[in-house]
Amino acid sequence: MKKIEAIIQPFKLEDVKEALKNIGIDGMTVSEVRGHGRQKGHREVYRGQEYQVDLLPKVKLEMVVPDARLDEVVRCVVQAARTGKIGDGKIFVYEVAEAIRIRNEDRGDAAL
Amino acid sequence: MAQEPAEIHERLKSLEAAASAAQSAGDNAWMLVSAALVLLMTGPGLALFYGGLVRKKNVLGTMMQSFALMVLATVLWAIVGYSLAFAEGTPVVGGFQYLFLNGVGAAPNADYAAGIPHQTFMIFQLMFAIITPALISGAFAERMKFSAMLLFMTLWMLIVYYPMAHMVWGKGGLMNAFSGGALPCFDFAGGTVVHITSGVSALVCALYLGKRRGYPSESMKPHNLVLSFIGACLLWVGWFGFNAGSALGSSALATSAFVATHFGASAAALGWMLAEWIRTGKPSVLGAISGAVGGLVAITPASGFVKPMPALLIGFAAGVVCYFMVTSVKQKFGYDDSLDAFGVHGAGGTLGALLTGVFATNAVNDALKDAAGNPAPLGLVDGHWAQLFYQLAGSAIAWVLAAVGTLVILKICDALTGVRVNPDHEISGLDLSLHGEEAYNLES
Numbered sequence: 215m216k217k218i219e220a221i222i223q224p225f226k227l228e229d230v231k232e233a234l235k236n237i238g239i240d241g242m243t244v245s246e247v248r249g250h251g252r253q254k255g256h257r258e259v260y261r262g263q264e265y266q267v268d269l270l271p272k273v274k275l276e277m278v279v280p281d282a283r284l285d286e287v288v289r290c291v292v293q294a295a296r297t298g299k300i301g302d303g304k305i306f307v308y309e310v311a312e313a314i315r316i317r318n319e320d321r322g323d324a325a326l
Numbered sequence: 327m328a329q330e331p332a333e334i335h336e337r338l339k340s341l342e343a344a345a346s347a348a349q350s351a352g353d354n355a356w357m358l359v360s361a362a363l364v365l366l367m368t369g370p371g372l373a374l375f376y377g378g379l380v381r382k383k384n385v386l387g388t389m390m391q392s393f394a395l396m397v398l399a400t401v402l403w404a405i406v407g408y409s410l411a412f413a414e415g416t417p418v419v420g421g422f423q424y425l426f427l428n429g430v431g432a433a434p435n436a437d438y439a440a441g442i443p444h445q446t447f448m449i450f451q452l453m454f455a456i457i458t459p460a461l462i463s464g465a466f467a468e469r470m471k472f473s474a475m476l477l478f479m480t481l482w483m484l485i486v487y488y489p490m491a492h493m494v495w496g497k498g499g500l501m502n503a504f505s506g507g508a509l510p511c512f513d514f515a516g517g518t519v520v521h522i523t524s525g526v527s528a529l530v531c532a533l534y535l536g537k538r539r540g541y542p543s544e545s546m547k548p549h550n551l552v553l554s555f556i557g558a559c560l561l562w563v564g565w566f567g568f569n570a571g572s573a574l575g576s577s578a579l580a581t582s583a584f585v586a587t588h589f590g591a592s593a594a595a596l597g598w599m600l601a602e603w604i605r606t607g608k609p610s611v612l613g614a615i616s617g618a619v620g621g622l623v624a625i626t627p628a629s630g631f632v633k634p635m636p637a638l639l640i641g642f643a644a645g646v647v648c649y650f651m652v653t654s655v656k657q658k659f660g661y662d663d664s665l666d667a668f669g670v671h672g673a674g675g676t677l678g679a680l681l682t683g684v685f686a687t688n689a690v691n692d693a694l695k696d697a698a699g700n701p702a703p704l705g706l707v708d709g710h711w712a713q714l715f716y717q718l719a720g721s722a723i724a725w726v727l728a729a730v731g732t733l734v735i736l737k738i739c740d741a742l743t744g745v746r747v748n749p750d751h752e753i754s755g756l757d758l759s760l761h762g763e764e765a766y767n768l769e770s
Contacts, residue, residue: 258547259606259608259610260547260548260610260612261612261613261616261652261653261666262606262652262653262654262656262657263542263546263657265545265547
């Protein structure tokens with residue numbers, strides 16, 4: 215099992231969810247986060263007081279998939295989330311040791 | 327059939343009485359509405375304007391300061407304040423004739439407003455005594471103890487506001503141009519009494535309390551400019567009661583003050599907006615609404631004395647001057663006037679007081695008569711140069727009284743309660759540490 219962590223532009227969330235649904239992935243966890251990579255922030259001025267805002271709002275999607283589906287899912291997220299501009303985000307992939315469904319204690323791929 | 331002369335006389339008398347009662351009813355209606363409008367400036371106007379500008383952990387504490395003054399200033403006014411401000415006394419402060427509002431009832435007080443009940447005049451003036459100290463709270467926002475604030479404000483009303491109101495507006499006051507004051511100043515609705523006193527006191531408070539923890543390195547962005555926007559627009563509407571109500575009747579002078587007020591605010595918003603646009607490249611919403619407030623401040627002393635075109639000029643000048651006060655001057659000197667009470671009210675009020683001496687004209691306000699009973703020349707535009715000196719002197723008195731009075735009061739409060747919240751409370755926010763609640767519980 216692999217965990218896919220995708221940090222994407224907030225306005226791309228609906229596109230990505232839709233694309234994942236079309237390939238049969240409907241389990242995920244979404245959180246609103248802030249951060250930045252190479253994308254520069256912006257300047258805000260309130261009555262002459264300047265603030266450099268470099269932590270920008272992003273959305274983080276987390277999902278765990280069977281090893282066999284990893285490439286397919288990653289490709290799907292990349293295609294749906296890409297605008298081609300700086301700030302599109304990143305995807306990280308992790309090994310997952312175990313998955314357990316709390317309701318009936320299914321384990322492994324069966325729990326996904 | 328011919329009527330008896332006596333009968334005609336009777337009918338004329340009753341007609342005159344009816345006409346006077348109708349005029350009085352009209353005046354009283356406008357003055358009661360004006361009083362309500364001026365209260366609207368503090369709550370919710372100023373509370374929203376200031377509340378939106380602070381961080382979200384301090385919004386309730388900030389709003390509470392305005393609200394507390396609505397109630398505290400009212401009780402003080404009823405017991406002793408109205409008397410010290412408006413009863414006959416010395417040129418500097420009123421006497422105790424109206425203590426506990428004794429004798430303040432339905433019968434008009436011809437010294438102030440012959441057409442409305444004395445009680446209407448009293449309640450209208452109270453609303454000014456509420457907003458003036460509330461304006462100061464912008465300077466010590468996010469760091470003053472609530473107990474210290476209540477004590478500070480009580481003493482401030484007694485030592486600064488009542489004497490100042492008496493000097494400028496009270497019968498026999500030192501600066502009351504319409505009551506034979508030795509130093510005749512024109513202050514239609516409170517440029518000196520309200521805005522210079524509050525603005526200068528605000529500066530002293532900001533210097534005495536020191537900067538907020540983390541200022542200016544940490545982000546102290548306004549937490550909700552939508553609240554501030556609504557607040558500023560309510561202030562604008564309320565200001566019609568403030569200025570046009572200061573005509574003390576529903577007269578043509580009230581209309582003139584209404585027009586000047588609106589024109590001043592509009593030109594000032596444009597002035598600030600243009601200055602900011604040229605300087606930083608973007609016309610901000612906060613800038614536009616701050617400019618409008620600055621213009622309302624500056625036009626306040628002038629509103630019942632100037633024509634519409636000078637009102638535009640005064641407003642525009644105030645917009646630009648206040649912009650530079652809160653951006654360049656504040657940053658150069660490094661004081662933390664959190665919500666710019668000094669930059670807007672102190673600077674705008676002083677500018678307005680001085681420009682009133684330039685543009686005041688008896689073509690707008692002919693209440694002041696010369697020895698022959700003709701309307702006296704008022705400002706520079708009427709050829710009365712000396713007025714500029716009087717305006718300058720009046721502003722200086724307001725500056726000194728506010729600065730010295732505030733410093734003394736702060737020393738007293740510091741000794742009795744301490745003025746500043748402790749560092750832990752400041753970090754966790756006034757809402758939680760002083761009031762035990764949070765403004766936004768969106769997940770509950």
